[in-house]
Amino acid sequence: MKIRQITAAERVTLSLPIQVYAFESSPVSDGGWEQLSATQRYYESHLSLLAEENGIPVADVSAVPMRQNVRGTVYQMAGVAGLATLPPARRKGYARALVTELLGQMRDAGNVVSALYPFRPSFYQRFGYVGLPRTRTAAFAPSDLAGLLHRELHGDTAWAPISAGYETYREFTLRLVAERHGFAVFPDSRAVQIRDSEDRWLVTARANGEVVGAATYRITGHGGDLVVDDLLTTGPLARALLLQFFARHVDQVARIVVTVGADETPELWATDLAVVIGARTSFPESPAPMARILSLEGIAGMAVGPGFAVVDVVEDPFIAGRYVLDGRTGHLVVHREQNLEPAATLTVPGLAGLIYGVLDPEDVVVRGLGAVSAEAANNLRAMFPRCTPYLFASF
């Protein structure tokens, strides 16, 4: 088996047949094939690796060049997507070989972090990834927002098809990536796919002349659902402005379903709001995302709490080694260390769980992702306090 990088021009003939078999309803008609081929132009910036068996393509995987905010700093991120092997070649280790090769290339290209949506988390945990929270949906009747309809809010909303409002939407997501922990965005070439899809409306909220909220949505039918994708806001005023807009659909739809980050509390959005909050995680069709660190030196300077720990990072071909993590200045200092004794042994999922703010040092121990002394636990907890990431991009 040979692994090689393919060009954007080769995607349709070499990668697409594998991708379609793995991820689409198939077999595909000629018309359907044409449509799918047309989407490949959005993937031109992806780095795609192909595995060939006797010269025949059997498996492939791609990395999407993205950016992600981790604890306030935006890093170069490799989004791993489209890992697939054709059935005759499965269970021969090709997927594992492709992921290993891709992560090495991504690390060498300067990516500091990586994220993905797993078909099976245990597969990717062995590649250093840790689970991040899944988004929730909040479902409620528009009539429950009646109290908001006549509230005077200092701002307004604008409504357009996403094709017309795309630039505003994109600009707002680029603002959020600089501000929100965990938030990740596509490169321009991939992000425009939503503009061209023509299957979404866009509502934006403005206050004091600037965009403070945005959400794409669609309506399933008269008396049906108004389904909102991510409710993106800078705060409560923006959220109230967007909800007020959705409340105007009271005589049109039966239900509003909104996607929100795991740290949202929709039951507190309004008095008398009867809301069903849900998140279903299942594999492979409805996974929670995962992420890993590809370079510890790469996160030096990150804003952290005061603490100091010598840690052994283990079981990883990319970042294993002994490190000093020093947060006493409020910004992380990282360097490799040979002489000091380690106070904690961390697998990369354990380390990533701390840095992404999703695991406490005690979680790391009980999940079997590391061994941490009591003193190191206090230091790591102080440096990396819990905080809930919101990935936003799905790929």
Ligand SMILES: CC(C)(COP(=O)(O)OP(=O)(O)OC[C@H]1O[C@@H](n2cnc3c(N)ncnc32)[C@H](O)[C@@H]1OP(=O)(O)O)[C@@H](O)C(=O)NCCC(=O)NCCS
């Ligand atoms: C998921 C998928 C990519 C796996 O591809 P694959 O090439 O069969 O994967 P690998 O052979 O590298 O590994 C798969 C599993 O088979 C095991 N395996 C590999 N060779 C084996 C063998 N000879 N006998 C038994 N098991 C074997 C691997 O150990 C691995 O299991 P583990 O994770 O528990 O260790 C493939 O099933 C697929 O295309 N699925 C549909 C698309 C999809 O869901 N993609 C994932 C998107 S995130």
